[in-house]
Amino acid sequence: xxxxxxxxxxxxxxxxxxxxxxxxxxxxxxxxxxxxxxxxxxxxxxxxxxxxxxxxxxxxxxxxxxxxxxxxxxxxxxxxxxxxxxxxxxxxxxxxxxxxxxxxxxxxxxxxxxxxxxxxxxxxxxxxxxxxxxxxxxxxxxxxxxxxxxxxxxxxxxxxxxxxxxxxxxxxxxxxxxxxxxxxxxxxxxxxxxxxxxxxxxxxxxxx
Numbered sequence: 001x002x003x004x005x006x007x008x009x010x011x012x013x014x015x016x017x018x019x020x021x022x023x024x025x026x027x028x029x030x031x032x033x034x035x036x037x038x039x040x041x042x043x044x045x046x047x048x049x050x051x052x053x054x055x056x057x058x059x060x061x062x063x064x065x066x067x068x069x070x071x072x073x074x075x076x077x078x079x080x081x082x083x084x085x086x087x088x089x090x091x092x093x094x095x096x097x098x099x100x101x102x103x104x105x106x107x108x109x110x111x112x113x114x115x116x117x118x119x120x121x122x123x124x125x126x127x128x129x130x131x132x133x134x135x136x137x138x139x140x141x142x143x144x145x146x147x148x149x150x151x152x153x154x155x156x157x158x159x160x161x162x163x164x165x166x167x168x169x170x171x172x173x174x175x176x177x178x179x180x181x182x183x184x185x186x187x188x189x190x191x192x193x194x195x196x197x198x199x200x201x202x203x204x205x206x207x208x
Contacts, residue, residue, distance in 0.1 A: 006174055007058070010051050017130040021157045024134040028156060033147035034105055034133040039117040040147060041132035043107040045085065045189025049165075050172035052126045056196045059124040071120055074111035075194035081108045082192055124198050126193075127164050137159040 025032060033034065062185065085106050098195035112120045119125055132147045135158045142158055170191055172187035 006051060006178070007055055007170055010055055010168075010171055013164060013171075014126060014130060017127050017159065017164065018158070021131055024157060028150070031148060031150045031156075032133050033145060033149065038147075039113055040145065041068055041129060042113045042117075042119070045082075045103045045106055045108050045112040046126075046128055046191060046197060048126045048128075049168040049190060051168055051175050052186060053196035054175060056121070056124060056126070056193065057200070060197050061123050063121070067120060071111055072116070072162065073195065074113075075198050076107070078108055078111045078192065078194040079198075082194070111197065128161070131159045131161065131164075134159055138162060148157045 025034075060071065063071075085103070085108065088102060088106075089099055092102060110119075112125070114120050119129075133148060135142050135144050135150060135156050137143075137158050138161050140162075150156055169187050173184050176184060176187055
């Protein structure tokens with residue numbers, strides 16, 4: 001799979017997110033609650049685009065066997081918790097508000113989070129992880145970490161997460177095209193981190 005150029009484009013998006021986070025840290029660090037031991041965002045329920053899944057899988061495969069073994073054990077635990085959540089969400093399939101509320105309230109530990117509360121492949125973390133803790137725009141609404149101390153009514157730089165998602169969708173379409181897949185609707189689907197790490201890229205594309 002000729003994916004190196006796509007990974008370079010993805011890394012450009014990741015770098016853009018990192019620069020925005022660093023800018024906020026330098027100018028508004030007092031309003032942010034991010035520190036080395038904070039793993040609040042690592043226990044949220046979220047998904048990654050296909051391009052991010054492929055990127056994570058590529059770098060996961062480069063880790064030593066012991067580290068991969070530990071991460072895989074955490075993947076199986078995360079999958080069990082996600083399956084429980086899926087069963088709960090089915091009860092609210094006709095109530096989008098309750099689905100959003102339930103997902104926001106549930107805590108599922110990311111399998112990449114090690115026993116020291118550090119990301120096992122921090123330099124490869126998804127875009128969502130890179131901007132958690134700063135104001136972001138999602139579906140036209142500004143959102144911040146619940147632990148942050150940004151002042152109401154005060155203007156802050158906002159990271160356009162919707163725009164980043166559009167770029168990730170485009171790159172995911174390009175990834176699908178490289179694999180010979182013609183169903184571009186798959187580019188809008190999100191995968192759990194555990195699914196991304198435990199499944200070869202070609203396989204999860206077939207299973208979608």
